[in-house]
Structures are given as structure tokens and as C-alpha cells.
Amino acid sequence: MKMQRTAVLVKPDGMQRGLIGEIISRFERKGLKLVGLKMVQLTDSMLSEWYTEHKDKSFFGDLKSFMGQMPLVAMAWEGIDAVPVVRKLVGTTLGREAEAGSIRGDFGMSQQFNLIHASSSESDAEREIDIVFDKNELFDYSNVMQSVIYADYERK
Numbered sequence: 001m002k003m004q005r006t007a008v009l010v011k012p013d014g015m016q017r018g019l020i021g022e023i024i025s026r027f028e029r030k031g032l033k034l035v036g037l038k039m040v041q042l043t044d045s046m047l048s049e050w051y052t053e054h055k056d057k058s059f060f061g062d063l064k065s066f067m068g069q070m071p072l073v074a075m076a077w078e079g080i081d082a083v084p085v086v087r088k089l090v091g092t093t094l095g096r097e098a099e100a101g102s103i104r105g106d107f108g109m110s111q112q113f114n115l116i117h118a119s120s121s122e123s124d125a126e127r128e129i130d131i132v133f134d135k136n137e138l139f140d141y142s143n144v145m146q147s148v149i150y151a152d153y154e155r156k
Helices: 012-016 020-030 044-050 060-067 082-090 103-107 122-132
Strands: 003-010 033-040 072-080 116-118
Touching: 003 020, 003 082, 003 122, 012 020, 012 072, 020 033, 020 072, 020 082, 020 103, 033 122, 044 060, 044 122, 072 082, 082 103, 082 116, 082 122
Parallel strands: none
Antiparallel strands: 003 072, 003 116, 033 072
């Protein structure tokens, strides 16, 4: 089992709907550790780097315009298998088809207005965290809850 970090963005629709606290609460209740948090206005170049896999798609310009319209909340979360755990908590992309109990399943109806971004892989997580966080904005610290979230053998 491997401790991982993953990136999460609360998108403009999540910001407008006042869901930041709810989203943070879901990750905290699951047992993930918040290691980075800030508001950030993503520039065009940051968005091009963030969404590099979509650069040749017809919706790329609209996606960048949507994501760059206002400051977002960027987070870095840590935990064992954090990338797949966060993806499961977030739910599938299309909100109206997302699993009940997931963030998108409970609060979303749209594909574009799906409230939140979560890294899709460990390599994407590393790249995305580097786009929005400087090294001094990420924190390593002891969390007393870890001993009741993970068994001893899982933390080694």
C-alpha cells in the first residue's frame, strides 16, 4: 500500500453553489489528509498545461474559458491510494449518472458543470499539483487520526 497525493479543484459551478465546505468535509470524513489548500486564478497557460490531453478537442477553448472565469479552490490530499479513493468520492463525470453518495451524484446534473476536478492517475496528480502549488505550499505533518484510520501494517 502506498501513500499518495492527489489534486482536487472546486470548479466555478462548485464555487458559485457554495459547496467548498461540503466537498472538504467529504474528504476529511473519509480519512484523507489535507496537505495543500488555496484559492487560485488559473491562467491560460496553466489551463493549457492542466488540460493538455484535450488540446486538440473541439471543446478545449470553452473548457479553458469556463475554468479561467474566476478563482478556484485548489487542494492536495494525501492518503493510501488517494488517487482512486478521491475519484470514487467524486463520482463519474456526468453528474446525473454519477453514483448516489458521490459528490457529483449528490450535487450534479451536468457533464461540464460537474463541480469538481480530481486527478485521474498518480502521474497526473503529480503534474497537476506542480501546476498550482509551490513546494512550500504543501505540508508534511503528523495527523493523530492516522492511527484510527489505518491499521499499523498499512502505515508501514
